[in-house]
Amino acid sequence: MSRPDPHPSEILDLLKVKTTETRIAVVGASNNPEKYGNIIVKNLLGKGYAVVPVNPKEETIAGLKVAADLASVEPPVHIVNLVTPPAVTLGVLAKVAELGLPNVWLQDGSFDDAVLDYVATAPFKTVYDACIMVVSNY
Numbered sequence: 585m586s587r588p589d590p591h592p593s594e595i596l597d598l599l600k601v602k603t604t605e606t607r608i609a610v611v612g613a614s615n616n617p618e619k620y621g622n623i624i625v626k627n628l629l630g631k632g633y634a635v636v637p638v639n640p641k642e643e644t645i646a647g648l649k650v651a652a653d654l655a656s657v658e659p660p661v662h663i664v665n666l667v668t669p670p671a672v673t674l675g676v677l678a679k680v681a682e683l684g685l686p687n688v689w690l691q692d693g694s695f696d697d698a699v700l701d702y703v704a705t706a707p708f709k710t711v712y713d714a715c716i717m718v719v720s721n722y
């Protein structure tokens with residue numbers, strides 16, 4: 585099965601406009617400052633994006649109200665950033681498709697061959713093999 589372009593320009597272009605108009609849901613957000621789910625939330629907030637942490641076990645992260653799941657996130661969601669293990673990622677991707685969300689960003693560690701096979705035929709654009717924190721620096 586052929587894999588999609590790992591860096592679709594449509595998603596990368598969204599990050600060029602650092603504004604609260606760009607809403608990013610971080611699935612796997614965390615209160616643990618050593619986890620990327622926390623580091624990414626704080627990094628994107630510091631750059632001016634609207635960030636919605638998603639984690640069923642937390643109420644607030646980095647001072648933000650946490651959504652229990654993607655279905656609880658108030659629209660619009662421009663990018664769903666995943667910081668979850670591949671087995672969890674597959675379930676989240678099915679919800680992304682069901683909700684009709686347009687873009688997914690897979691952080692390193694959130695995908696494996698099964699996830700990449702899924703996104704190859706998914707109805708949304710996907711970035712992988714790139715860190716959102718690095719790309720959003722440009």
